[in-house]
Amino acid sequence: MAEVPEKPSDFIREIIARDNETGKFGQRVHTRFPxxxxxxxxxxxxxxxxxxFGIARDSGGLCNLRFDDTNPTKEEVEYVDSIKEDVRWLGxxxxxxxxxxxxxxxxxxxxxxxxxxxxxAYVCDLTADEIREYRGTLTEPGKESPYRDRSxxxxxxxxxxxxxxxxxxxxxxxxxxxxxxSGNINMRDPVMxxxxxxxxxxxxxxxxxxxxxxxxHCVSDSLEGITHSxxxxxFEDHRPLYDWFLDELKAYHPQQIEFARxxxxxxxxxxxxxxxxxxxxxxxxxxxxxxxxxxxxxxxGYTPEAIRxxxxxxxxxxxxxxxxxxxxxxCIREDLNKRVPRAMAVLRPLRVVITNCPEGREEELExxxxxxxxxxxxxKVSFSKVLYIERDDFREDPPKDFFRLAPGREVRLRYAYxxxxxxxxxxxxxxxxxxxxxxxxxxTRGGDSPDGRKVKATLHWVSASRALPAEVRLYDYLFxxxxxxxxxxxxxxxxxxxxxxxxxxSCYVEPGLRDAAPGSRWQFERQGYFCVDPDSGxxxxxxxxxxxxxDTWAKIEKKQKKH
RNA sequence: UGGGGAGUCGUCCAAUGGCAGGACGGCAGACUCUGGAUCUGCUUAUAGGGGUUCGAAUCCUCUCUCCCCAGCCA
Numbered sequence: 188m189a190e191v192p193e194k195p196s197d198f199i200r201e202i203i204a205r206d207n208e209t210g211k212f213g214q215r216v217h218t219r220f221p222x223x224x225x226x227x228x229x230x231x232x233x234x235x236x237x238x239x240f241g242i243a244r245d246s247g248g249l250c251n252l253r254f255d256d257t258n259p260t261k262e263e264v265e266y267v268d269s270i271k272e273d274v275r276w277l278g279x280x281x282x283x284x285x286x287x288x289x290x291x292x293x294x295x296x297x298x299x300x301x302x303x304x305x306x307x308a309y310v311c312d313l314t315a316d317e318i319r320e321y322r323g324t325l326t327e328p329g330k331e332s333p334y335r336d337r338s339x340x341x342x343x344x345x346x347x348x349x350x351x352x353x354x355x356x357x358x359x360x361x362x363x364x365x366x367x368x369s370g371n372i373n374m375r376d377p378v379m380x381x382x383x384x385x386x387x388x389x390x391x392x393x394x395x396x397x398x399x400x401x402x403x404h405c406v407s408d409s410l411e412g413i414t415h416s417x418x419x420x421x422f423e424d425h426r427p428l429y430d431w432f433l434d435e436l437k438a439y440h441p442q443q444i445e446f447a448r449x450x451x452x453x454x455x456x457x458x459x460x461x462x463x464x465x466x467x468x469x470x471x472x473x474x475x476x477x478x479x480x481x482x483x484x485x486x487x488g489y490t491p492e493a494i495r496x497x498x499x500x501x502x503x504x505x506x507x508x509x510x511x512x513x514x515x516x517x518c519i520r521e522d523l524n525k526r527v528p529r530a531m532a533v534l535r536p537l538r539v540v541i542t543n544c545p546e547g548r549e550e551e552l553e554x555x556x557x558x559x560x561x562x563x564x565x566x567k568v569s570f571s572k573v574l575y576i577e578r579d580d581f582r583e584d585p586p587k588d589f590f591r592l593a594p595g596r597e598v599r600l601r602y603a604y605x606x607x608x609x610x611x612x613x614x615x616x617x618x619x620x621x622x623x624x625x626x627x628x629x630x631t632r633g634g635d636s637p638d639g640r641k642v643k644a645t646l647h648w649v650s651a652s653r654a655l656p657a658e659v660r661l662y663d664y665l666f667x668x669x670x671x672x673x674x675x676x677x678x679x680x681x682x683x684x685x686x687x688x689x690x691x692x693s694c695y696v697e698p699g700l701r702d703a704a705p706g707s708r709w710q711f712e713r714q715g716y717f718c719v720d721p722d723s724g725x726x727x728x729x730x731x732x733x734x735x736x737x738d739t740w741a742k743i744e745k746k747q748k749k750h
Numbered sequence: 751u752g753g754g755g756a757g758u759c760g761u762c763c764a765a766u767g768g769c770a771g772g773a774c775g776g777c778a779g780a781c782u783c784u785g786g787a788u789c790u791g792c793u794u795a796u797a798g799g800g801g802u803u804c805g806a807a808u809c810c811u812c813u814c815u816c817c818c819c820a821g822c823c824a
Contacts, residue, residue, distance in 0.1 A: 197763090223824050258823060315822055322820055326752045329820090360822055370753035372820050381822035400824045421818055424754045445755085447817095452761085458824090500773065502763040504756095507817055511761050514774050524787060559787065590785070599783060634783050645783050669761095713784045739785040 197503035199444055200242060203415055206442070207246075212414040216248030219413050220274070221288075221404070223255045224266035224388075226458040227473040227480045228273045230494070230515075231449040237498035238446070239417055240279040251411055252281035256289050257403045259387040267388070269473070273481040278491045286411060288403045289389045295398050295406055296350065298436055299361060299379060303342045307435050308379060309335055310345040311362045318360070321367070322375050328368035329375045335364060349382055352395045356382050363402070365431065373428045377401055405429040406438070413441040419448040420505065449501065450509040453664035454479045455672055455679060464665070469683060476720075476731050477665050477687050487662065488708050488718030488733030493522040509670055516734050523708060523716045523733065528556045528563055531601065531647040532696040532711040532730075534659055536575035538651065539623045541606065544572040549652065552633065554602040568697055570603050573651040575695050580646045581623060583611070588743055590643035592623070599645040601712060605631040647712045654695035657728040660720065661689040696728065708733070 207214050218239040222232060243250035252274060256262050274281070302308035311334045313321060323329030346361055348354065361380035369375055379402040384395045398406075405428075408416045416429075423445045433440040450456060455464070456479055464470050464478070473480050476487035484494065497518040501510050531554075550570040557563040576592070585593040592598050597607040610624040630637050634645075668682040696711075703709070708718045715735040722729045 221824095225824080255824065261823075318822075319820075324752085324820055328752085357822065372753075374753095375820085378822050383822080397822095399822075404824085420755070422824090424819060426754090447756085500762080502773095504763070506756050506762095508762060511774070514762070517774060520786095529784080555783095558782095558784080588785095601783065642783085644785075647784075710784090710786085713786065715786095736784075736786050741785090743785080 197446075198505070199238070199415070199417060199446060199503055200245075202442075202444060203242065203246065206414070211442075215412075215414055216243060216246040217250070217412055217414045218243050218248065218417060219251040219253050219408065219411060221253045221255045221407075222270050223258070223261070224263065224270060225258070225261040226266060226462060227269050227482055229456055229458075229461065229478075229480045230451060230484065230497075231456045231479075232273075233277060233481060233494050234449045234498050234501065234503075235417070235419075236274055236277055236279060237495055238503060241499075242415070242417075248414075249284065250279070250281065251284040251286055251413070253286040253407060253411070254288065255400070255404065255407075256287050256387070256389065257397050257400060259383060259385040259397065262388055264388050269482060273485075276485060276491055277481065278495065284411075286407070287389055288398075288407050289387060291403070291407055291410055292390060292394055292398070294410060295403060298406060298438075299346065299398075299402075300343065302363070302379075302435060303346060303361075304339060305435065306339060306364065308342070308361055308363050309337055310342045310349065311335070311360050311376075312358070313360075315357060318378070322372065323367070325372070331367050332362070332376065335376070346380075349380070349396050350394070352384070354382055356384055358382060361396075363428075363432070365428075371424050371427055373401065373425050374431070377428060401425055401428050402432060405432050405441075405443075406436070408441045409433055409436075409438045412439065416441045416443045418443060418445055420445050420507075421448075445505070446503050447505055447507055450507070450670070450672075451479060451515065452509055452512045452669040453666045453671070454512070455666070457672070460672065460679060463679075467680075469680075470665070476660070477662050479665075486720065487731055488523075488716060489519050490522050490708075493519040496522065509673075511669075512664065519734050520716070520736070523710065525559055526557075527708045527710050527716060529554075529558075529710045529712050530697050530700055531568065531649055532657070532659070532694060532700075532714070532717070533575040533577055533647065533649050533654070534691050534694045534711075534714065535578040536693065536695055537578040537581060537620065537623060539574045539576050539606075539625055539648070541572050541574065541627050542609065542624050543626045546572055548572060549650075552602050566699055568602060568699075569650045569653045570600075571650045571652045574600070574648050575651055575654065576600075576623075576646050576648045578620075580644075581608070581611075581620065583620065586744075586747060588747075589740075591646065592625075592644070597640075597642055599631070599634050599642045600627075600648045601645050602634050603632075603648070604628060604634070605636060605640070605642055647714075649695045649697050651695075653698045655698055655701055655728060657694045657696045657700075657730060659691045659694045659717065659730045659732065661691065661732045663687045663689070694730075696730075700728065703728070710736075 220239045240250045311332045321330045360378045362376045365374045367375045380396045426443050474482035474486045551567040554568045581592045604627040606625040606627045612622040666682050667684045671679045671682045703719045705719045705721045716733040717730040720729040720731045
């Protein structure tokens with residue numbers, strides 16, 4: 188019985204509990220998940236989604252879904268659609284609270300005018316390069332823009348004309364008037380608005396000036412009545428600016444709280460790098476089962492429950508960290524083990540002839556669907572003279588501790604009979620073993636020996652006459668190193684795992700899988716969890732390996748090879 | 751060298767002045783018609799130096815290391 192760990196708690200929930208005690212927000216809790224629709228969601232976003240929606244759920248509060256769509260040159264509807272689908276699939280519901288920062292463009296403009304009038308913002312004519320020069324460096328203060336002290340009237344007029352479309356892209360900006368000497372570079376008169384004559388996926392060509400993140404985000408939070416604005420660590424030194432805008436605007440003021448983003452071993456989680464994997468063809472798309480995207484995990488066979496459980500178990504803190512992929516794998520195995528039916532599938536077939544079995548005989552044997560859950564019932568599997576077993580399950584010269592089939596050895600065929608290997612056929616040219624000859628013991632029908640005889644291994648198998656051909660795709664880590672983006676690594680391409688996908692095209696699965704629905708999940712006994720890929724059709728069965736079963740023998744063998 | 755953060759088992763997270771604990775991994779064993787699952791045991795950590803205190807991961811202090819910031823990206 189896997190029990191729920193202790194109730195998940197973290198420093199953010201502690202802050203919220205304290206705020207509820209002091210009545211800072213009048214016992215109200217309202218969070219938001221604010222993705223930019225410029226890419227697909229990944230497991231790092233899942234952490235944020237589980238945090239924000241989870242906090243709302245646990246505290247009787249609300250969580251909004253808000254698209255941070257302030258940069259029309261990077262954002263697309265394809266991404267907003269995928270993001271909505273992924274959040275829903277993860278099991279969260281924003282009800283009627285679907286918002287877009289672009290909903291607030293009008294309000295944002297009015298607030299900007301208010302800041303200009305208060306002498307807290309000005310239109311600047313410096314070019315992008317000049318702004319950079321004037322900004323100073325990490326250790327030297329910046330210089331004030333020559334336009335900084337232009338009159339309120341002139342800035343007002345220019346800002347209006349920026350909006351009217353009188354000026355070309357990049358020719359002017361609206362800047363907050365803060366402090367060019369601040370140690371915090373974000374406070375050195377940050378740009379609030381830039382001119383972008385670009386079509387926006389929602390507002391079309393209505394606007395040609397677009398607000399910057401720092402300005403749009405805090406105002407959006409404020410307008411939505413967010414209480415706790417949870418974001419990642421890199422925004423920590425943006426918080427003074429978040430606070431500055433809202434204070435100067437005398438607007439409702441949420442609390443920004445930062446936590447450490449998720450890093451997962453053997454993969455990358457930055458949008459820039461994920462988009463490279465897609466564009467450079469290292470994977471087949473955003474939903475390639477090797478991708479750490481929500482859509483990739485979905486196609487790979489992961490469940491929302493397993494992902495949510497993972498997000499609960501990794502915790503929330505402020506320290507940079509990289510979670511081992513083994514924990515995610517543990518979560519998905521734990522979930523699938525309880526709920527998924529078993530089946531037998533032979534991935535790398537080796538032909539076995541049962542020499543004492545009559546030609547043409549077909550026999551139905553009973554197999555358990557899930558030993559973890561008797562309520563899932565039983566099914567029939569057919570046994571006949573010619574079978575397939577896994578090539579790995581036979582060794583001509585078995586090494587130490589190899590329990591499986593070898594010349595003269597007896598093993599059990601799962602739910603069927605004990606068989607003993609009496610001979611084998613080798614291809615004289617290649618030395619490859621092409622067929623095994625075995626005899627079965629009719630007294631062991633069902634897999635039990637009446638004389639109490641023990642056998643050290645149980646093999647999965649399929650009947651050659653009834654098995655269905657299938658394609659099986661085996662996935663491995665995308666990267667060979669635990670931290671492909673870590674300080675010690677160069678370009679991530681150098682640590683790419685060139686063997687992250689292995690496609691097996693001559694597999695056989697038991698006949699009951701004929702109508703397995705796309706997306707349906709199975710455990711192939713002794714091998715792992717698999718799901719039906721959408722590439723499957725009437726003519727073709729395609730399975731993705733979600734995760735292997737733990738494999739003690741593989742571990743022993745690996746150790747033996749080392750010595 | 752400016753500003754902002756962070757240092758606890760291999761990894762992730764707890765312990766908020768009172769026995770450093772859990773999970774994953776690893777190792778060993780039990781059980782098993784999946785070398786699966788399950789169960790049991792073991793292993794290993796407070797970055798370093800000073801100080802306060804009966805008592806410090808926790809408070810003070812100095813040092814070291816790591817991460818983020820110089821987009822008209824978010």
